[in-house]
Amino acid sequence: MNEAWSFSNLILISTFTCLLFWYRNRGWKRTLPLPPGPKKLPLLGNSLVHAILLSINELFSPFAFRTCHRPFNGLLSLDGQSNTAYAFPIDSDILHLRVAGGDYIILNSYEVITDLLDKRSGIYSSRPHVTMLQDLALTSSNSIGWNRDLLLLPYGEDLKAHRKLFQQEFHPNDAVLHRPHEKRALVVFLNNLIETPDEWLAHIKHMTGTIILAVAYGIHAQPKDDPNLAAAEKMIAVLNTAGIPGAFLVDVFPILKYVPYWFPGASFKRKAREWNGILSATITPPFMNVKQAMANGTAEDCFSLRCLKNAKNPDPRPDHLSSEEEIIKETVGTMYEGGADTGITALRTFILAMMCFPHVQREAQEELDRVVGRDRLPDYDDLDKDSLPYVCAVVYECLRWQPIVPLAFPHQLDVDDTYKGYHIPKGSTVIPNVWATFHDEKIYGSNLHTFEPKRWLLKTSDAHREGWKINRDMRDPTTIAFGFGRRVCPGKHMGLSSFRINVASLLHSFNITSPLDKLGQPIVPKVEYISGVLNYPAPFQCSIKPRSEAHIALVQQALLISGVEH
Numbered sequence: 001m002n003e004a005w006s007f008s009n010l011i012l013i014s015t016f017t018c019l020l021f022w023y024r025n026r027g028w029k030r031t032l033p034l035p036p037g038p039k040k041l042p043l044l045g046n047s048l049v050h051a052i053l054l055s056i057n058e059l060f061s062p063f064a065f066r067t068c069h070r071p072f073n074g075l076l077s078l079d080g081q082s083n084t085a086y087a088f089p090i091d092s093d094i095l096h097l098r099v100a101g102g103d104y105i106i107l108n109s110y111e112v113i114t115d116l117l118d119k120r121s122g123i124y125s126s127r128p129h130v131t132m133l134q135d136l137a138l139t140s141s142n143s144i145g146w147n148r149d150l151l152l153l154p155y156g157e158d159l160k161a162h163r164k165l166f167q168q169e170f171h172p173n174d175a176v177l178h179r180p181h182e183k184r185a186l187v188v189f190l191n192n193l194i195e196t197p198d199e200w201l202a203h204i205k206h207m208t209g210t211i212i213l214a215v216a217y218g219i220h221a222q223p224k225d226d227p228n229l230a231a232a233e234k235m236i237a238v239l240n241t242a243g244i245p246g247a248f249l250v251d252v253f254p255i256l257k258y259v260p261y262w263f264p265g266a267s268f269k270r271k272a273r274e275w276n277g278i279l280s281a282t283i284t285p286p287f288m289n290v291k292q293a294m295a296n297g298t299a300e301d302c303f304s305l306r307c308l309k310n311a312k313n314p315d316p317r318p319d320h321l322s323s324e325e326e327i328i329k330e331t332v333g334t335m336y337e338g339g340a341d342t343g344i345t346a347l348r349t350f351i352l353a354m355m356c357f358p359h360v361q362r363e364a365q366e367e368l369d370r371v372v373g374r375d376r377l378p379d380y381d382d383l384d385k386d387s388l389p390y391v392c393a394v395v396y397e398c399l400r401w402q403p404i405v406p407l408a409f410p411h412q413l414d415v416d417d418t419y420k421g422y423h424i425p426k427g428s429t430v431i432p433n434v435w436a437t438f439h440d441e442k443i444y445g446s447n448l449h450t451f452e453p454k455r456w457l458l459k460t461s462d463a464h465r466e467g468w469k470i471n472r473d474m475r476d477p478t479t480i481a482f483g484f485g486r487r488v489c490p491g492k493h494m495g496l497s498s499f500r501i502n503v504a505s506l507l508h509s510f511n512i513t514s515p516l517d518k519l520g521q522p523i524v525p526k527v528e529y530i531s532g533v534l535n536y537p538a539p540f541q542c543s544i545k546p547r548s549e550a551h552i553a554l555v556q557q558a559l560l561i562s563g564v565e566h
């Protein structure tokens with residue numbers, strides 16, 4: 001009895017001592033305050049208040065953070081403009097929120113973002129864990145899963161191996177490698193626009209997917225109903241749904257992943273199993289085909305083939321993959337995830353901008369007519385040699401006006417950190433507010449919501465005429481739009497180069513205007529955006545018409561020369 005008493009006392013005393021140490025230690029670390037943020041409720045942090053107003057995934061939409069920038073007058077803005085749902089007056093470049101026990105740090109200025117994500121990239125380059133995707137949808141019990149998605153991998157050796165492959169392929173010097181694929185897909189796109197202009201969005205999707213399939217697997221997409229493109233589109237839809245933080249309760253309460261499939265309310269587990277099938281079916285067969293074709297000596301040059309040829313430890317069996325080859329398969333699979341929707345969104349924003357700001361379109365076309373003329377289509381050289389500064393400024397303004405990835409992708413902090421007198425807890429999800437950075441009045445002036453390429457330009461004049469050049473004193477927008485530090489977009493050079501040539505070619509060959517209503521009056525376009533991970537315009541109609549018969553002839557001639565079936 002006595003012995004039992006002293007034993008339980010010993011346990012109690014040890015537990016108490018441990019708790020005391022833990023608390024003191026925690027208290028010591030926490031002598032510095034957290035960055036400012038909305039008032040937290042005990043235990044629940046900000047989650048309850050916000051959950052009442054908006055669902056958690058809406059909280060993490062860029063609309064929520066749009067008004068975070070100075071003058072700071074509200075965290076949650078329902079329409080992204082004025083209807084502040086939950087206001088608190090804080091003027092800070094760095095904010096802290098606690099949601100369901102997790103720490104979230106929002107970085108609202110370029111200075112703070114680069115101080116942390118670039119200069120301290122050694123500790124700010126992980127990713128928050130998305131249970132629904134990583135533990136359920138991507139994890140497969142068989143060997144054909146996609147267990148390591150580059151975009152979601154935490155910082156470490158696995159990530160380095162994946163990124164190394166990507167960087168080798170998409171190094172700026174190797175951009176030329178992909179240009180023949182891009183050019184072929186582009187002339188098909190231009191021709192499709194001439195034939196069926198109302199299907200412009202489907203044509204954009206087809207072009208973007210075609211380039212990725214060709215670069216990744218050497219596959220030539222069919223002009224219509226290509227099965228690989230259809231599969232990839234399904235995959236992107238899955239990733240977009242499952243990748244939004246808080247979209248599933250299991251992301252907030254990871255313990256739910258252990259609930260059995262048959263359990264009432266466990267539909268998310270059945271959904272994850274179905275999604276696993278979709279994801280594997282998209283990235284595995286085309287890769288295995290390249291491996292088979294390599295063994296037969298019939299493979300086309302592509303990203304997969306180049307990596308497979310360089311593999312140090314390949315599995316000699318054409319229908320099996322070594323762990324090194326698995327990494328290659330997973331890395332190549334990420335191309336669609338990173339490159340498809342971003343490219344499509346960029347072009348949708350460009351088309352909307354041209355419709356809303358017709359004077360910009362006219363000035364760009366004037367430059368193209370002068371530099372490129374009407375006897376040929378624009379080429380990469382025109383852009384690489386800075387011969388089209390106004391067109392280049394249109395591209396920059398698209399990136400700024402409606403950022404494609406307005407909160408980049410969240411990073412995660414690996415260890416406790418301090419910054420500007422604040423404590424930043426280990427494990428925090430760190431969100432760079434790209435939107436706020438691009439809407440900083442101090443840098444871009446007060447007309448932030450106007451699409452104005454001239455903010456990127458300087459006037460020049462030589463003996464003959466006045467012209468423009470890019471103002472190199474302005475911060476290069478591509479250092480913001482493509483993310484930060486060791487997670488910066490590895491497809492940046494390809495993405496940018498592709499976007500520029502598409503913009504130049506569209507402006508050169510077409511007029512983009514508002515469609516007419518029943519009375520023959522132009523419909524006034526609206527700038528309405530839908531935001532999740534990406535920020536894309538709400539569906540809109542537009543009229544895309546060739547500028548002249550001569551422009552049609554140029555496109556048709558280019559198509560003929562390319563030899564592509566269409």
Ligand code: HEM
Pocket residue numbers: 150151152163166170334335336337338339340342343346404405408409410411481482483484485486487488489490491492494495496499
């Ligand atoms: C206009 C086009 C594009 C934009 C605006 C864009 C933007 C971004 C951004 C903001 C990130 C997150 C960076 C961060 O976490 O700090 C990212 C990551 C990524 N992007 Fe892009 N991207 C584009 C095109 C592409 C293309 C064409 C590819 C593939 C060839 C690609 C592949 C990736 C990959 C694999 C990642 C994940 C990197 C990682 O987690 O380490 N992107 N991109």
